[in-house]
Amino acid sequence: MKDIFDKCQFGNLELNGRIVxxxxxxxxTEEGGFLTPAIYDRYEKIASSGTGLIVSEIFALDHKDRFFEYSSNLNYRGFIKDYQIVTDIAHKYxxxxxxxxxxxxxxxxxxxxVEANEITEEGIRKLQAEVIMAAKKFSFAGFDGIQINMGNNFYLSRFMNPYFNQRTDKYGGNTENRVRISAEIIKVIKKTMDIHVSCRINPWDVRKGGVTADESIAIAKELEKAGADSIQLTARTISYLYDGNDKHPFLVYVDKLIDELDIxxxxxxxxxDMNTINEVLNNTDxxxxxxxxxxxxxxxxxxxxxxxxxxxxxxxxCNNCYSKKKSTCFKY
Ligand SMILES: Cc1cc2nc3c(=O)[nH]c(=O)nc-3n(C[C@H](O)[C@H](O)[C@H](O)COP(=O)(O)O)c2cc1C
Known part of the structure; x- marks a missing residue:
């Protein structure tokens, strides 16, 4: 019988529960990107209450990125100092x-x-180096690993999606080639740093010619082969499926995915609610x-x-916290 507060192994990490x-x-954040006492307090509450694993907020790679204004920046002056406090809070529990x-x-x-079809091989190297440096910086700040979001419509998800990527070199064409840019990043991180690498991916894409459920499993296998330690699902482009469904829409897919992977x-x-979650845990893999x-x-x-x-x-x-790009609840 599985329970959400079970102690369990998550790749190379030990968790005190199954909730991420x-x-x-x-x-x-304050002017200049610095974290506030309210943010530290939130992390304290999350970490002290029985959460198994925390994934930080999104960090954008570039200050001109679309998500930059809603998210923190790895390159602000206080990053290591502020996030050392956050990671210390998590580790205290x-x-x-x-x-x-x-x-x-x-x-x-x-x-x-620059889109997947246009980036030069030199550009690919620059991008990969920047992601690898980001992993190093997370590690310096005390994070146990990096989660690279390769889902939703983020850059690396577009790169692995045949809907967006029509390259004719070794970074386009079949699944292995479209995943190569990400796989090479993972290989270098795993070779040079002792940290967990999690990849967030889409289960499938509804666009015609996009990634299918079967191909997404093949993508996860490529990521595992490259050294990824875990896979987390996301579903921005198909999140409407959550609504009006009394069973989780990805249950069939996720059982198949788990079956195909060792991570x-x-x-x-x-x-x-806890009952539904325990039901999912005990009726699926x-x-x-x-x-x-x-x-x-x-x-x-x-x-x-x-x-x-x-x-x-x-x-x-109500999703106001998401649509208004705030981390605060609009009702409570
Ligand atoms: C306020 C808010 C902020 C979010 N920020 C991020 C983020 O930084 N990175 C990310 O991968 N997903 C982000 N998401 C998406 C969530 O991780 C999650 O996939 C989505 O909310 C569905 O899960 P839920 O129903 O448990 O909220 C955010 C969602 C909300 C509501």
Whole structure:
């Protein structure tokens, strides 16, 4: 019988529970990007209440990136100092924490929005070097690893998607080639740093000619082969599937994915109560689930779940926190 507060192994990390607080932007930084006491307090509540693993907010690669204004910047003056405090808070409660990198655009110096079809091989090397440096910086700040968001419509997800990538060199064509840019990054990180590498990917893409569910499993296998330590699902382009469905829409897919991989997989999206989560854990091969909005509504809700043996998030999924790009709840 699996329970959300089981101690368990997650690749090279030990977790005190199966719930992952997934990437959620903070947006309450001070002038210059510095973290505020409110942000430290939120991390304290999340880490102390029974969360198994924390993924930080999104960090954009470039200050001109679309997500930059909503997210923190790895290159602000206080990054290492501020995030050393955050990672210390997580570690005080034995909760591992990953720094999340996700970028929508890539800036090669001449053009800020270089797409997969246009980037030169020299540009690919520059991009890869910047991601590897970001992993180093996360590691210096005390993070246990990096999560590279290769899902939603982020740059590396577009690169692996035949809907966007029609390159004719070794970075385009078949699945292996479209994943190569990411696989090479993972190989270097794993060879040069002792950190966890998590990849956030889409289960499939609804666009005609986009990644299918079968291909997404093949992509995950390529990432595992390159050295990825875990896979986490995301689903921005198909998130409408969460609504009106009494069963999670990815359950069939995720069981197949888990079957094909030897590394842990995190399922997430619209999970709100302990009974449903324990039902998913005990009726499927799923071992880890992620949540975001419930933590926005109440950062320490898991403490109540743990104490009562049951519980339901007060989040009623209005999605204002997401659409208004705030990390605060608009109802509570
Ligand atoms: C306020 C807010 C901020 C978010 N920020 C991020 C982020 O920084 N990185 C990311 O990968 N996903 C981000 N997401 C998406 C969540 O990680 C998650 O995939 C989505 O909210 C669905 O899960 P949920 O139903 O548990 O909220 C954010 C979501 C919300 C609501």
């Amino acid at each position: 607080r997934t990437g959620t932007w903070e947006t309450e 034995d909760v591992p924490i990953l720094g999340q990198l996700a970028f929508f655009y890539y800036d090669d110096g001449d053009n800020q929005k 842990p997989v995190v399922l997430g999206g619209s999970l709100r 799923v071992e880890f689930v992620s949540m975001s909005k419930p933590f926005v509504a109440q950062a320490d809700f898991l403490a109540d779940w743990k104490a009562n043996g049951e519980g339901e998030s007060i989040c009623y999924s």
